[in-house]
Amino acid sequence: MSKIIAITNQKGGVGKTTTSVNLGACLASLGKRVLLVDIDPQGNTTSGVGISKADVENSIYDVLINEVDPHEAVAQTAVPNLSIIPATIQLAGAEIELVPTISREVRLKKSLAQLRGEYDYILIDCPPSLGILTINSLTAADSVIIPIQCEYYALEGLSQLLNTVRLVQKHLNTSLQIEGVLLTMFDARTNLGIQVIEEVKKYFQQKVYQTIIPRNVRLSEAPSHGQAIITYDPRSKGAEVYLELAKEVIQYEQAAR
Ligand code: ADP
Ligand code: MG
Numbered sequence: 001m002s003k004i005i006a007i008t009n010q011k012g013g014v015g016k017t018t019t020s021v022n023l024g025a026c027l028a029s030l031g032k033r034v035l036l037v038d039i040d041p042q043g044n045t046t047s048g049v050g051i052s053k054a055d056v057e058n059s060i061y062d063v064l065i066n067e068v069d070p071h072e073a074v075a076q077t078a079v080p081n082l083s084i085i086p087a088t089i090q091l092a093g094a095e096i097e098l099v100p101t102i103s104r105e106v107r108l109k110k111s112l113a114q115l116r117g118e119y120d121y122i123l124i125d126c127p128p129s130l131g132i133l134t135i136n137s138l139t140a141a142d143s144v145i146i147p148i149q150c151e152y153y154a155l156e157g158l159s160q161l162l163n164t165v166r167l168v169q170k171h172l173n174t175s176l177q178i179e180g181v182l183l184t185m186f187d188a189r190t191n192l193g194i195q196v197i198e199e200v201k202k203y204f205q206q207k208v209y210q211t212i213i214p215r216n217v218r219l220s221e222a223p224s225h226g227q228a229i230i231t232y233d234p235r236s237k238g239a240e241v242y243l244e245l246a247k248e249v250i251q252y253e254q255a256a257r
Helices: 016-029 044-048 060-064 089-097 104-113 132-140 158-171 191-207 217-225 237-256
Strands: 003-007 034-038 082-085 121-125 143-149 177-184
Touching: 003 016, 003 132, 016 034, 016 044, 016 082, 016 121, 016 143, 016 177, 016 217, 016 237, 034 044, 044 217, 060 089, 060 104, 089 132, 104 132, 132 158, 143 158, 177 191, 177 237, 217 237
Parallel strands: 003 121, 003 143, 034 082, 034 121, 143 177
Antiparallel strands: none
């Protein structure tokens, strides 16, 4: 069975894109067929897997707005088993262009339904907002992964996000679940990080992944080389933890079955 997971948090800089690219690449390295869907106009997932935006022929914009067959927008990455539907800055217009269209919230869902059978995991990298692109992602997804940065205002804005999840559950996608909450950019040298972990665990309890992503400079370097961490530096701490996370994600799915 395939699973569609939206990686979402309306805060920017919490590790959504880093998680999409590296969880995706690690799942692929474990033999899963993975499709990344970049639905952030910044296109950082797209460049993060080594795709030059200037060379993109069909992007997620064409799928959502021009009703291009999603198969026509899938590009292979350098990592075996890892494909992507890329995004370019053109997508920035989509928030406005979608407003007057019919069934604007379900466009992504309909498109991904055509691809579902071909992948084990489809990971959607959401933009830092709760606009129509994120609503499309939550409507298309089976579940969400929420990355939370281990920093002072970590829980700020979360009630807004959870409220949006509830609204989507009520009106657009009754079966949407919270897949897991991922703590990112943990710095073991500060007490603050430990406090944040405790607070997040109190709030989300068993939904919090055991794997905690530490700050790792190699993770922040890899995107500028257009590589996932497992190819950029397979021996780094970053590669180790994202591989651990991928195993945890697979395990939860097996346990649920
Ligand atoms: P988002 O997609 O939520 O905006 P990103 O994944 O782009 O967040 O991360 C924001 C910035 O932090 C990027 O420059 C990224 O390279 C860096 N970063 C993300 N995770 C880590 C980490 N675990 N260690 C070090 N830097 C990280
Ligand atoms: Mg991002």
